[in-house]
Amino acid sequence: AQKVTQAQTEISVVEKEDVTLDCVYETRDTTYYLFWYKQPPSGELVFLIRRNSFDEQNEISGRYSWNFQKSTSSFNFTITASQVVDSAVYFCALSEEMGYSTLTFGKGTMLLVSP
Amino acid sequence: EPEVTQTPSHQVTQMGQEVILRCVPISNHLYFYWYRQILGQKVEFLVSFYNNEISEKSEIFDDQFSVERPDGSNFTLKIRSTKLEDSAMYFCASSGTGGYGYTFGSGTRLTVV
Numbered sequence: 042a043q044k045v046t047q048a049q050t051e052i053s054v055v056e057k058e059d060v061t062l063d064c065v066y067e068t069r070d071t072t073y074y075l076f077w078y079k080q081p082p083s084g085e086l087v088f089l090i091r092r093n094s095f096d097e098q099n100e101i102s103g104r105y106s107w108n109f110q111k112s113t114s115s116f117n118f119t120i121t122a123s124q125v126v127d128s129a130v131y132f133c134a135l136s137e138e139m140g141y142s143t144l145t146f147g148k149g150t151m152l153l154v155s156p
Numbered sequence: 157e158p159e160v161t162q163t164p165s166h167q168v169t170q171m172g173q174e175v176i177l178r179c180v181p182i183s184n185h186l187y188f189y190w191y192r193q194i195l196g197q198k199v200e201f202l203v204s205f206y207n208n209e210i211s212e213k214s215e216i217f218d219d220q221f222s223v224e225r226p227d228g229s230n231f232t233l234k235i236r237s238t239k240l241e242d243s244a245m246y247f248c249a250s251s252g253t254g255g256y257g258y259t260f261g262s263g264t265r266l267t268v269v
Contacts, residue, residue: 084265085263088260091258144201146198
């Protein structure tokens with residue numbers, strides 16, 4: 042069975058601080074995919090990134106970066122120089138294979154960025 | 157950019173009533189899904205649909221739930237007799253071959269009173 046753990050329930054930072062959201066996963070498959078989604082107060086799920094298990098390169102997209110480490114089964118997400126608009130709930134998710142596979146979500150981390 | 161469209165955005169219904177939540181997946185996608193998020197909780201898988209049949213369902217997806225693709229574009233979730241605990245945000249999603257473009261709709265907030 043697959044499982045995603047986001048141990049941080051809520052994080053509060055002041056604008057311009059860097060913040061890292063942790064994600065630890067469990068799966069028996071060798072091929073799997075990891076995702077991060079942002080859920081702003083309006084409620085929709087905004088796709089941020091998808092990474093497959095064979096690609097351990099870290100990725101940077103603007104102020105966002107992701108650190109994938111298979112050795113520790115972690116896929117952490119860092120926001121550099123946080124902004125108030127980053128305030129949202131962030132979900133990490135795991136899919137054991139693509140195609141018709143389901144996503145297993147973590148419980149989410151609520152990020153509050155204050156001015 | 158292609159998107160998954162869900163209607164209505166918010167629905168209020170009385171307990172015991174039937175509701176149908178509607179979704180228009182991305183046109184060239186092959187796999188369709190429904191997920192549910194009770195307020196303040198995580199997103200949970202309900203059902204996946206491929207080639208006009210259910211490919212997987214969770215234990216949440218009991219006999220009160222059904223899905224249908226009545227035509228070439230719509231994908232619906234029906235709850236036959238709603239309960240208070242069905243109040244949640246329901247997300248539709250679709251994906252293409254190999255799971256590319258796994259995209260969620262903006263959700264339907266269902267409130268059962």
